[in-house]
Amino acid sequence: MRFLTYSLLLLAVLTTGTHYALAAEQDATESTALQQRALESRRFDGLTSKELMSASINVIQDMGFNVDEADAGLGTITASKSWAPDDPIGLRDGKDWLSIPSVGPLSLLSAAFETHRSYVKNFKQDYRASLVIKPIASAIPAGKAKQAKGKKNDSNKESDRLSDTKNFVVRIIFEKTSKLDANQQPTDTPLAYSETVKDPVLYQDFYDKLSKSVFLEAQKI
Amino acid sequence: MKSKTLTWALALFIALPACTTLNERILGDNNQSALAKRSYQSRLFATNADKVLRNVVSTLQDQDYVIERADKELSVVTASKASGISKTKITVTVRSKEKDQTIVRANAVKNFDQIEDPKFYQVFFNALAQSLFLEAQSID
Numbered sequence: 001m002r003f004l005t006y007s008l009l010l011l012a013v014l015t016t017g018t019h020y021a022l023a024a025e026q027d028a029t030e031s032t033a034l035q036q037r038a039l040e041s042r043r044f045d046g047l048t049s050k051e052l053m054s055a056s057i058n059v060i061q062d063m064g065f066n067v068d069e070a071d072a073g074l075g076t077i078t079a080s081k082s083w084a085p086d087d088p089i090g091l092r093d094g095k096d097w098l099s100i101p102s103v104g105p106l107s108l109l110s111a112a113f114e115t116h117r118s119y120v121k122n123f124k125q126d127y128r129a130s131l132v133i134k135p136i137a138s139a140i141p142a143g144k145a146k147q148a149k150g151k152k153n154d155s156n157k158e159s160d161r162l163s164d165t166k167n168f169v170v171r172i173i174f175e176k177t178s179k180l181d182a183n184q185q186p187t188d189t190p191l192a193y194s195e196t197v198k199d200p201v202l203y204q205d206f207y208d209k210l211s212k213s214v215f216l217e218a219q220k221i
Numbered sequence: 222m223k224s225k226t227l228t229w230a231l232a233l234f235i236a237l238p239a240c241t242t243l244n245e246r247i248l249g250d251n252n253q254s255a256l257a258k259r260s261y262q263s264r265l266f267a268t269n270a271d272k273v274l275r276n277v278v279s280t281l282q283d284q285d286y287v288i289e290r291a292d293k294e295l296s297v298v299t300a301s302k303a304s305g306i307s308k309t310k311i312t313v314t315v316r317s318k319e320k321d322q323t324i325v326r327a328n329a330v331k332n333f334d335q336i337e338d339p340k341f342y343q344v345f346f347n348a349l350a351q352s353l354f355l356e357a358q359s360i361d
Contacts, residue, residue, distance in 0.1 A: 072292070202243075205244065
């Protein structure tokens, strides 16, 4: 009984990290496209397009992303970063855990652990952020600002050029791609699973950071 | 009986902190504030932005980086360097604070981790300063 408890404890320690995180991610929030757009957009006033782009790039850099594409004329930024699970035994560095002396005897249970070993060793997630700023021609009165936040308001017309205005709607989309390579080498057909991240908390946190960055930008820090 | 619950409690204690949530992975861990990060990732140069941007590109190339993307209007350059199994990717942005005051900000990622060691950025900015000095001294 005690052996069972301790072996289950060991199993929990070894596997919980990755599996728990993945299970939590698969709870996708159901929402329509419009709701999704509202989630992903926020309005920012008082900065020129260059300043807003600059603040956005700074926030993206704070988050550890690298900018892949940026276009000032269109107001778009694409950035990416990768993640692989932390593991206590050093699988991420490519070491074969079964060859570590203290763990050697466990190779008797290798069938179950073999699957786990290859899973953790070759698992990777890529994140892409795609940000667009869209100009809004007219400023809306302070009282109505809150209800227009994130929604497309008919009384706001889009101007033709980004430089005409100081009122923008920023929209960001985060995409997550999970990859499992059969070997360590990149393969032509890796097992990959991509999806847009739909967690409202993520977008709220991102826009909190962007608001702070916009403030710093206005202060020219 | 008591030791059994204790064991399970211990199991949870050990296992839970091992997972980072998806949001943390995307937004970046909060062990350093944005301001602290920007302070060691940025430098101010007393030159105009165009000159600085040109020198950023040449400095990166001097350090064996391959330029992947460069945008003049937004003054963003992304470059990467691969040595064996490790790959370092760096994004540098140049902003003009005033007419002859330029802020350069660099952020780099090595494999899967952000580079949070100020020394790495110090090396880059020293090389950039030297390049700007040399350009200022050259006869056009």
